Amino acid sequence: MKKVWLITGCSTGFGRELSTYLLAQGYPVAVAARKTEDIKDIVEGFPETALSLKLDVTKPAEIKTSVQQALDKFGRIDVLVNNAGIGYFGAVEESEDEAVRNMFEINFFGLANMTKEVLPAMRKQRSGHIVNIASIGGLVSFPAVGFYNATKYAVDGLSEALAKETAPLGIKVTIVAPSGFRTDWAGRSANNSPVVIEDYAATAGANKDSIRGYSGNQPGDPKLAAIAIVKAVESAEPPLRLLLGAAALKGARNKLELLKKDFDTWEETTVGADSPKA
Incomplete structure (x- = not known):
């Protein structure tokens, strides 16, 4: 029996490609977006396996209704993909x-609220998988997107704790950390601050212009990302963190090296902060 998926933020990007791919493969999918007209083309042709959901994840009532509608149609939710998100420069x-x-x-x-709403059904099933779309920006920070980084670090931290809480209940968690992909993230899905301080032109300003200018030409292919996510979910031992894109892998490995350098250099000071044993 194929897993039942519920995916948020399906109007564009990863959500659109993932739901399109899954439906083509015969999976039952609850396809959610703030405006159902934006996902009409995705669900057309799949009356038995597709469910269109109007969902703004900032509205608790819509979260509750959407989860219940998915349960009413399919009887269970096996995979929740928290994909809805925006950027800010x-x-x-x-x-x-x-x-x-x-x-x-x-x-x-x-x-977090989507996760909390789905967990009771997964606990009852004693099975399930939470897939949280984070970012390499949840592991490595960059100028011009510090607060975006903060949201994704928060997702990473919550997800790691959740994985430890739910593992004994048969519920798995995967954090997806992409680098640059050809989605709307650096386009219409991210606003600029109207405040511009010249002292940051060479750091935040330069990186903002670089990311904006690269939009639409990133190496990452959302269609291939969708296939990778399904592969991870269907594997016997899914990863806690799934990096997507060569730049994500390079950035994460560089971060590991920087962490190790600081930890090793300051080891004596670090250990010396403990009280001597009696």
Whole structure:
């Protein structure tokens, strides 16, 4: 029996490609987006296996309704993919509180609330898989996206704790950390701070322009990412962290080296902070 998937943020990017691929492979899929007209073309032709859901992850009532609708149609939810998310460009000092808080509501709290709503059904089944779409920016930080990094670090931290809590219950967790992919993330799915401070032009400003200018030409293919995610979920031993893209792998390995350098260099000071044993 094929797993039942519920995927958020399916109007574009990973969500669109993943739901399209899964339905073509015969999987039952609850396809969610803020506007159902944006996913009409995905679900057409799959009356038995596709369910279109109107879902804004910042609205608890819509989360509750969507999960219940998926359970009513399919009887279970085997895989939840928390994909809905947005970006935001600005140096830390340039970033506006309202925009940052809105990004946290979508990228982190929306993901957390979706997870909490699905977990009771998975606990009852004693099986399930939570797939959280994070970013290499949840492991490695970059100028101009510090607060975006913060949302993804939060997703990573929550997911790792969740994996340890749910493993004895038969529920698995995978954090997907992509690098640059040809999605709308660096286009219409990310706003710029209107505040510009010239002192950050060579760091945050330069990186923002580089990312924006690269949009649409990233090496990552969302269709191949969808296949990779399904492969990981269907594997006997799925990874806790699934890096996607050569740049993600390179960035993560560089981060490991930097961490090791600091840890080793400051080992004596680190250990010396403990009280001597009596």
